[in-house]
Amino acid sequence: MNTLSVRAPLRAAVRPQYLQLAVQTYSGIAATTFNPPCGVSKRTSAFSLTSKRPISSTRQNQITEYFPPPKTPNVKEVQTAWVHPVYTESQMQNIRIAHREASNWSDWAALGTVRIFRWGMDMATGYRHPKPGEELPAIFKMTEKKWLSRFIFLESVAGVPGMVGGMLRHLRSLRKMKRDNGWIETLLEEAFNERMHLLTFLKLAEPGWFMRLMVIGAQGVFFNGFFLSYLISPRICHRFVGYLEEEAVITYTRAIEELEAGKLPQWNDLDAPEIAIQYWQMPEGQRKMKDLLFFIRADEAKHREVNHTLANLKQTIDPNPYQTEYSDPNRNHPTKGIDNLKPEGWERKEIFMDEPRKVEV
Ligand SMILES: [Fe+2]
Numbered sequence: 372m373n374t375l376s377v378r379a380p381l382r383a384a385v386r387p388q389y390l391q392l393a394v395q396t397y398s399g400i401a402a403t404t405f406n407p408p409c410g411v412s413k414r415t416s417a418f419s420l421t422s423k424r425p426i427s428s429t430r431q432n433q434i435t436e437y438f439p440p441p442k443t444p445n446v447k448e449v450q451t452a453w454v455h456p457v458y459t460e461s462q463m464q465n466i467r468i469a470h471r472e473a474s475n476w477s478d479w480a481a482l483g484t485v486r487i488f489r490w491g492m493d494m495a496t497g498y499r500h501p502k503p504g505e506e507l508p509a510i511f512k513m514t515e516k517k518w519l520s521r522f523i524f525l526e527s528v529a530g531v532p533g534m535v536g537g538m539l540r541h542l543r544s545l546r547k548m549k550r551d552n553g554w555i556e557t558l559l560e561e562a563f564n565e566r567m568h569l570l571t572f573l574k575l576a577e578p579g580w581f582m583r584l585m586v587i588g589a590q591g592v593f594f595n596g597f598f599l600s601y602l603i604s605p606r607i608c609h610r611f612v613g614y615l616e617e618e619a620v621i622t623y624t625r626a627i628e629e630l631e632a633g634k635l636p637q638w639n640d641l642d643a644p645e646i647a648i649q650y651w652q653m654p655e656g657q658r659k660m661k662d663l664l665f666f667i668r669a670d671e672a673k674h675r676e677v678n679h680t681l682a683n684l685k686q687t688i689d690p691n692p693y694q695t696e697y698s699d700p701n702r703n704h705p706t707k708g709i710d711n712l713k714p715e716g717w718e719r720k721e722i723f724m725d726e727p728r729k730v731e732v
């Protein structure tokens with residue numbers, strides 16, 4: 372099936388002749404695709420997607436393209452303000468599934484909400500993980516396409532909390548005319564990182580209309596829900612994100628396990644997209660799909676640590692420990708890297724903060 376056939380009903384409904392033109396336009400994209408019942412069609416070699424189009428009367432806004440190159444001839448490249456820290460292979464291999472025990476009612480509220488989300492997402496993406504020794508019906512067998520469906524939905528939601536938290540802290544700083552103590556940058560950087568996860572997967576799969584509708588609906592509900600919740604209790608919201616990231620680590624760990632077990636043969640020799648190689652600075656010899664999943668899983672583990680840590684802090688007075696320069700550099704402190712990940716604990720004393728102190732302007 373042609374990649375565009377997923378969108379064919381929508382195009383045909385608007386103006387049938389555009390469908391043919393659009394297919395011609397994309398004829399240069401070498402695409403191996405398969406049926407998209409979950410709303411995602413997959414390209415196995417779509418990394419070279421360009422905006423080169425044959426002469427066509429089709430209006431630009433009726434052809435969907437991901438990341439077309441800039442049209443201004445003087446622009447060579449757009450730089451990012453948030454350069455990703457370099458992860459070593461051993462650091463990424465050491466990432467483990469971990470869970471922070473809920474210790475009070477607010478932790479349970481956050482954890483319970485995440486479990487409801489998890490249930491809804493499993494339903495939406497047709498996922499069920501087998502218990503040890505359990506053989507699932509064939510309908511629940513995960514394929515490359517179903518994993519990508521799940522990843523895209525997950526990442527489209529995961530990019531929301533950091534942006535909402537950063538935005539609200541920014542507005543609070545303006546409104547109250549007080550310093551933020553370094554939280555905003557970390558939260559916005561997290562949102563940026565999650566969006567890079569999404570953009571990377573969109574180089575591998577193109578969502579169909581059903582997935583797009585789900586993403587729009589989920590964003591509408593989740594953004595507003597998280598916005599209101601963050602106004603009421605940012606601490607519970609960070610705990611919620613910490614638990615959400617625990618689930619993300621589980622998801623990517625299981626995908627890696629399936630890939631290593633030979634259950635995802637189309638990913639065995641699949642190259643990581645160029646956008647990923649540049650963003651994660653993936654070294655030579657570690658630029659395959661499996662490596663990509665290791666990088667993304669490490670990011671999720673970092674989000675897990677950061678949000679559980681932020682949830683331990685006094686929201687309005689504690690500095691962000693990930694942006695702090697400490698008076699004693701010899702003590703072990705939180706960093707932006709993944710060398711100091713703590714798989715369990717995340718108690719306030721464990722992030723080596725002094726007692727909360729008010730930072731005067
Ligand atoms: Fe992510």
Ligand SMILES: [Fe+2]
Nearest residue numbers: 529616671674
């Ligand atoms: Fe994440």
